[in-house]
Amino acid sequence: MSSISSASIGIVETKTVNLGSLSLENDEAIQSIELAYETYGELNSNKDNAILVCHALSGDAHAAGFHLGDKKPGWWDYYIGPGKALDTDKYFIISSNVIGGCMGSSGPLSINPITNKPYKSSFPFVSIKDMVKAQALLVDSFEIHQLFAVCGGSMGGMQALQWAVDYPSRVRNCIVMASTSEHSAQQIAFNEVGRQAIIADPNWNNGEYNQDAKPRKGLSIARMVGHVTYLSDAVMREKFGRQPPRGNIKNTDFAVGSYLIYQGESFVDRFDANSYIYVTKALDHFSLGLGEDLSRALSKVQSRFLILAYSSDWLYPPYQSREIVKALEVNAIPVAYCELKTEEGHDSFLLPSDEQTKILRGFLNFSGQDEWQ
């Protein structure tokens, strides 16, 4: 936890913009793409102070501030606001949702304008590249040519990397946290187990389920698997140890069991099973390569990079971040790499940390002083 006191950006709301049609990496197209987003702070007259924030698998556009009536702020409120790491007194923050998900943007739950029915499993496959392409249209809508920074953790980090690769002149600074240049077999494996659990649910119906008979149990198991991978052995030991179950959760002998069951069940209320499959597939298919392939993929980027990894993150281990650093170094791209010593596992990038605040602020300030390029 932190001693850096800072104010909230206050009441915010999620907006949705229609960005017209989008042609996809696989040559399909989606008519009438909608993208959910939030903004914090003010765009300056030069339109050169915008930071795009990209979220992880189960995240959404609500990164900071409070929705009217809510007691909990957005998922990265600790880092976004007046005087915070992403200082809304200086920067115009755009927090963008992704297509394929279920948090307000076009995805399997959206109405297909051709059939007037929800797409469900007929929604086309979308890649990280497609998600980023939709975000580029969002950035266009603000008439912003170059983003001051793109920033994200986990899947958000993949989006940030893809931005730097696909739109080299539009990304001045690129912040990649707890992420990778491609999903490894182990990362694919955990997502695969989750997808198989959804498919095994008798309500799955090849993705053509109705909202009153959703594959709740399958999605809940998928979330449980995921949740174990987001934490660390050490933090689970500290939080739960071998204690008996808490609350009214049945069918488990241990606190860690009641926690996971609760997490699984709550997730089902806010996430769609088709979207879980679409977005995890986007993750698994993400690949900028490794070694020389990765060096080639990053050879045209024009951003300055900050790569953050976390010692206790065994799902996206630091060696994957170092692969990115190496490939940038090969190309003589300016890159700072910090491996933070944490106990919280993959979730570390989401959690309050003075150290992370100072590193993010330092990286953004340095660039702000135009000492580079």
Place this chain on the structure above:
Amino acid sequence: MSSISSASIGIVETKTVNLGSLSLENDEAIQSIELAYETYGELNSNKDNAILVCHALSGDAHAAGFHLGDKKPGWWDYYIGPGKALDTDKYFIISSNVIGGCMGSSGPLSINPITNKPYKSSFPFVSIKDMVKAQALLVDSFEIHQLFAVCGGSMGGMQALQWAVDYPSRVRNCIVMASTSEHSAQQIAFNEVGRQAIIADPNWNNGEYNQDAKPRKGLSIARMVGHVTYLSDAVMREKFGRQPPRGNIKNTDFAVGSYLIYQGESFVDRFDANSYIYVTKALDHFSLGLGEDLSRALSKVQSRFLILAYSSDWLYPPYQSREIVKALEVNAIPVAYCELKTEEGHDSFLLPSDEQTKILRGFLNFSGQDEWQ
């Protein structure tokens, strides 16, 4: 792989012995316990050359040699046989199954003599201590007072530890591989996800399913979760990388997916879902404690110990083995600790390795020379 050539013990068969009634740790009792086992080599006239081998979660009594007509030998054939680490020219090897499972010993699939129907979920909870108590009766049946060694990996290592604690004078040497003195929250968590997947299967029926309508999908998901934890990131990268699926497996885009689905489906043919729940609960409830608690638990042991851990085993990480070593050292119990550098993850202890062969042989030879005690 190894250059140490060695012969097979040849054709073997699994036997079953009825050991009468067994009172359990939780004060319940099972009438008429059956235990499946195999033996290799000859018991000497002093009856002091017996080594008990204990298996892991999904293992069975068939550790070495070939069942008539089989092309594949038992699960630890590389280490058991004439001239091998556990040398059947010198030792009498007893490989014992566990109660609660489904590999020939009393468990949920057994007939309850009172009702004349399978126990299913009415089978009482059995602990690692109970499994070991049944094995002690098996050892009694050979009129063996003291085992030359007890040896096991993973759950087998827990049995070996429990043997040394519960029957101090009966265990001369104790070999604990890839194991722990208690299941951590993370280890419980992975088992919990598996159990919840089984419970979520519509065929589960509170464990009262029939064999023609088993919770196949749930058990298959449970096995998939387990399987990911038995391997390492590195070995999965090497074996599967990001390659497309192999064989006729559908519903996956990746080789690692087709592998896991295949592993899950084959497992269901040979394992019972109730047993999976009983045995994983035995694992999760296993606790000799940590730190001072563990030192106290081990204060009366009389064995000499070999503790083996594996650098790539993230499911039972080496620090858990070092906890056992520390607690033994505190009690001035002779203990050798080896951390083997491997790439294969938790499964390492099962795989052929010259290094492991030499260490096991060295440990057993030393003791055989009576240089200690």
